[in-house]
Amino acid sequence: MSDVIDLPPPPPLGRLAGAREIALFLDFDGTLVNLAHAPGAIDVPPDLGPRLRALGDRLGGRLALVSGRSLEDLGGHCPIDGIACAGSHGAARRDAAGVAIGDPALAIAPGALEALRSGARELGLMLEAKPHGAALHYRANPERAALAEALADEVAARFELAIKPGKGVVELTQTGADKGGAVRAFLALRPFAGALPVFVGDDVTDEDGMIACEEAGGFGILVGDRAPTAARYRLPDVPAVYEWLSL
Structure with missing residues (x-):
């Protein structure tokens, strides 16, 4: 685990992409939208869905949202058609065509x-x-x-x-539902397989995704200043994420 104070900003995405194909895994709350006092109170840019699809196209489809929100809730705030997604902390997964990946997620008792x-x-x-x-x-x-x-x-x-x-x-x-499992499931499939995986997230639950990326030869990027973290790099806030992604 790293001390956040020592974490540098990540290299430009274009430079990473020039070295090897990149697979991006993005958290939602706290990463692409600022946190709010209640789950339904977030302020989502109205064109975020199309912008994410365009980013995914630039990456050859190797983009996935990995959120604690359910897929239904996530889609209610941001159009996610054409984007691979994992919801409920990775328990529910689907590819960019909307086809489910793995066994259906189970409800709690x-x-x-x-x-x-x-x-x-x-x-x-x-x-x-x-x-x-x-x-x-x-x-x-x-x-x-x-x-x-x-x-x-x-x-x-x-x-x-x-x-x-x-x-x-x-x-x-x-038990067993975490963002690391979602990352590993995506990395086993085309077009993610063989790419350099990068996880961008702000919260404790994102650490599993960062560790899975590191295990596959990639790394994590922390948004904010939480410590400790498995991330290799840090971005200070949501606007910095948009700038880094050229979103």
């Missing part, structure tokens, strides 16, 4: 969701139910972080779920 809903109501937390998991949000009330984490720990232990901590949120998913 109804009892787990009910326990989270009851606990969130009692503790004053915001619960976001997802097709393949659930998220306890406390960004608007950071003093409730410990309460959210304790509730997540309790429910995860009872229902054998995985915990995904993030910025102002703690999520529960089926």
Whole structure:
């Protein structure tokens, strides 16, 4: 793991592409759009979908969005037709043609969701139910972080779920669902296979994707100043990501 202070900016994307074909894996919240107080409050550029498709075309189709949001939620904020995507922290995957990759993602047990809903109501937390998991949000009330984490720990232990901590949120998913698995699944398929993989993300859950890229000979790029990280390079914020991508 690297100390963020020592991380340099990445080389220009054009220079990387000149050395070897690049496969780009991009997080969404905190990377392509700024974080907001609630999941539905993000401000998405109206032409982001077409711009991402154009970037994917420049890369020969080797572009994938890898988000904690479900694919349905992601598509509701940004047109993702023609873009390979992994949602629900990598559990649900599809290629650029919309064809599913791997086994269908499983929903968490109804009892787990009910326990989270009851606990969130009692503790004053915001619960976001997802097709393949659930998220306890406390960004608007950071003093409730410990309460959210304790509730997540309790429910995860009872229902054998995985915990995904993030910025102002703690999520529960089926075990084995992570962004690293999504990266590996894409890298096994054309047009990603054999390319230099690069993961760009800002949050703790993006570390799995960065590690998977490093294992395949690539690297991660951290957005922001979180530490520790497996990233090799750093970009300070969302506008810097757009500049680096020429997006």
